[in-house]
Amino acid sequence: MNGSSEAQAWAGTDEVLAQADAWLEEGRKVALATVVATWGSSPRPVGSQLLVDDKNNMVGSVSGGCIEGAVVAEARAAMEDGRPRLLDFGVSDEMAWEVGLACGGSVKVYVERLES
Amino acid sequence: MKRSLLRALLAAQEAKRPVALLTEVESGRQLLIAGADQQGDLAASASLIEAVHERLQQERSGLLEDGKYFLQVFLPPLRLIIVGAVHISQALVPMAKLAGYEVSVIDPRKAWATEARFPGTSMLTQWPDEAMEALQPDARTAVVTLTHDPKLDDPALLRALNSPAFYVGALGSTRTHARRLERLRAEGLDEAALARIHGPAGLAIGARAPAEIAISVMAQMTAVLRQAPRLAPLRNP
Numbered sequence: 001m002n003g004s005s006e007a008q009a010w011a012g013t014d015e016v017l018a019q020a021d022a023w024l025e026e027g028r029k030v031a032l033a034t035v036v037a038t039w040g041s042s043p044r045p046v047g048s049q050l051l052v053d054d055k056n057n058m059v060g061s062v063s064g065g066c067i068e069g070a071v072v073a074e075a076r077a078a079m080e081d082g083r084p085r086l087l088d089f090g091v092s093d094e095m096a097w098e099v100g101l102a103c104g105g106s107v108k109v110y111v112e113r114l115e116s
Numbered sequence: 117m118k119r120s121l122l123r124a125l126l127a128a129q130e131a132k133r134p135v136a137l138l139t140e141v142e143s144g145r146q147l148l149i150a151g152a153d154q155q156g157d158l159a160a161s162a163s164l165i166e167a168v169h170e171r172l173q174q175e176r177s178g179l180l181e182d183g184k185y186f187l188q189v190f191l192p193p194l195r196l197i198i199v200g201a202v203h204i205s206q207a208l209v210p211m212a213k214l215a216g217y218e219v220s221v222i223d224p225r226k227a228w229a230t231e232a233r234f235p236g237t238s239m240l241t242q243w244p245d246e247a248m249e250a251l252q253p254d255a256r257t258a259v260v261t262l263t264h265d266p267k268l269d270d271p272a273l274l275r276a277l278n279s280p281a282f283y284v285g286a287l288g289s290t291r292t293h294a295r296r297l298e299r300l301r302a303e304g305l306d307e308a309a310l311a312r313i314h315g316p317a318g319l320a321i322g323a324r325a326p327a328e329i330a331i332s333v334m335a336q337m338t339a340v341l342r343q344a345p346r347l348a349p350l351r352n353p
Contacts, residue, residue: 014129014193014216021122032117036141036186037179047177047188084144108179110186112144115118 016049016060020114029054030114031075035062035107039090042105054079062109063089071109078113085111121148124155125190132192132254136172138164139186141179193218194256194341199244199272200263201228204287207330208260209237215334222247222272223263244268248275258283258337260317264292270299277309283340285317285333292316314340 016032023030033050035042043064050068051059052075062071067089074085090106121137128135128150135150140158147156149168154160160168167180168187177188196212198205201223212219220238223229229239240247248271253259259276260283261269269286273296276284286296293315300310318332319339338344 017122017126017129021126024119024122034186034188037183084139084141086141110139110141112117112139114122 016051019059020051023051023053023057024114024116027116029079030116031078031111032114033062033071033075033087033109033111036086036110037108038105039107040105042107044107050075052076052079063107067107067109071111074111078111082113084113087111117146118157121146121156124148129190129193134172134175134192135190136168137188137190138168138180139188141184141186192254192256195220195251195253195258196337197222197248197251197253197257197259197272197276199223199259199261199269200265201225201230201233201239202262203326204262204329204333206233207327208262208333209234211330211334212337215338217258220247220251222251224268244272245275248272248279253279253281255280255282257281258285258341260285260287260333260337262287262317264288266296266299270296270303273300273313274303274305277305277312283314283337284312285314285336287315287317287329287333289316 020030020032031052033052035044035046035048038046044062048062049060050062050071052072056072058068058072061068071087074087078085087109089109125135125137125148133150135148138147138149138158138160145158147154147158147160164180171187172189175189175191179185180187194217196217196219198208198219198221201221205221209219209221220240221229221234222240222244224241224243226241229241240250253276259272259281261272263269264287273284273286286293288296296315297310314336317336318329319336321332323329323332
């Protein structure tokens with residue numbers, strides 16, 4: 001709360017981007033996931049962001065915690081091959097139940113590597 | 117995202133400048149757009165740029181051209197200016213920080229405005245009208261007066277009502293507020309300006325303790341910011 005540079009779980013978009021810059025400065029591999037579209041009662045609005053590093057540290061969120069695991073796995077893959085990914089989660093998708101987006105909404109998440 | 121774009125995005129946030137980041141979903145190419153300035157490796161058509169500016173105006177992120185592009189609008193940070201380094205402020209400051217606000221507390225009474233009472237918070241110990249002049253509230257700023265002292269609250273309210281602040285709240289009972297309106301009227305404020313004041317500040321949740329009052333003020337600021345419909349009256353279970 002008083003200006004600590006440590007990552008905060010409740011970070012907003014500003015903090016996510018500032019944290020991204022700090023992690024890149026430390027030489028970590030970093031990927032950013034952003035909610036680009038939502039339908040129904042998805043928990044986080046368009047523009048919500050989750051930052052992931054190569055040790056699975058996370059800042060921010062793209063859902064209420066339901067799809068973060070799957071997004072982190074794709075973020076790790078994007079860190080390695082540098083290709084951006086567009087992920088779909090929703091009730092129409094069987095994977096949605098596997099990853100647990102049981103809230104009835106669906107969401108598209110864009111995952112990109114941040115270049116050092 | 118290229119490091120140079122990330123840096124430019126952070127610089128725009130720092131300068132409180134609205135910017136838009138356009139991403140071609142397939143390739144990952146990006147263009148950062150701030151007013152007439154553009155930076156990045158994505159070539160965008162004039163019609164696409166026009167759509168971007170329209171979205172910036174509407175403050176609306178989302179997919180464009182059948183999902184070929186994603187546009188993210190980054191707005192300047194929300195700010196909260198609190199007048200009065202009082203007990204309620206000690207609860208309101210951390211809440212507002214959690215909700216993403218940059219918080220400043222104004223109080224010329226130096227015994228109140230201490231680092232020990234408000235760790236890591238921007239404190240201004242000038243007189244409120246001078247401090248407000250320095251802070252320049254904009255349309256993403258909320259102003260709340262909490263001192264109950266007209267000498268401190270009134271000059272801040274006058275400045276707030278002459279600014280585009282999205283929320284202006286003043287603590288005090290209904291009677292205190294009526295007297296406050298009289299004084300501000302005498303200062304030449306018209307009824308439209310006076311109607312902008314949320315007074316007594318806060319949603320009616322029966323708050324008593326300082327932290328509860330802070331919650332009610334925080335909730336009212338949020339409702340105004342997000343243009344929430346009027347709340348239904350509370351019912352007992």
